[in-house]
Amino acid sequence: MNQPHIVIEARDVTLSLGKGSARVDILKGIHLDVASGESLALLGPSGSGKSSLMAVLSGLERATGGSIRVADADFGALDEDGLALARRGRIGIVLQAFHLLPTMTAIENVAVPLELDGVEDAFARAEKELTAVGLGHRLSHYPAQLSGGEQQRVAIARAIAPRPALLFADEPTGNLDAATGQSIMDLLFARQRETGATLVMITHDEALSRRCDRIVTMRDGVVISDHDGDGPNGDGRA
């Protein structure tokens, strides 16, 4: 069998903020390989460093030490512009607060970033993505006219529309009721598998984490466990 392609390679990654007595060591030597197409849940108590790890792996924040390669880009060797370019089209992010632009309709929220990236059929693609998440009848609605679950579906469509190799999600169901959260996760997993994207998802929900191929647990800035979940590429082994 072929070796899986590694899309995230983190080696001894550290993140410290502040200087002198104000210095806080947030990530204390993270070693992580994530294979293409894998879904990975990041679990851990509040303050354990999950969001910080996601920020450095997605190129939003620069690690203090160690090395990070994502989709064959060496993040340590890139300046801010290079990091922005490396993220563009390769990395999609879905956050707990949906961060839709309130003055734009659903279709504009998805299409305008595509247009800025030079995609020619941006509106046609946005319509297709919104239809795929069940919002074909809500294209011209503004975020304020949509429910929380619908807004999160727009955010998912927007993150997936550029066909990123990597999808990061930070508690994507945190603001939704249980039933809506469940349907959003069904959708996120379905779209992730259809597009072959790798998914890294922060969650506090252990049941949800088990739906991923792999569960990585952090505590106090380090990984304390890494095992298979029940997702199609994991086999449920502890």
Ligand SMILES: Nc1ncnc2c1ncn2[C@@H]1O[C@H](COP(=O)(O)OP(=O)(O)OP(=O)(O)O)[C@@H](O)[C@H]1O
């Ligand atoms: N800008 C900052 N300056 C100082 N400390 C920070 C900063 N950002 C984060 N921290 C600290 O780093 C630690 C890790 O934070 P992080 O947000 O990554 O944790 P988390 O596991 O995602 O938590 P949560 O589940 O509550 O979102 C926390 O102790 C936090 O207070």
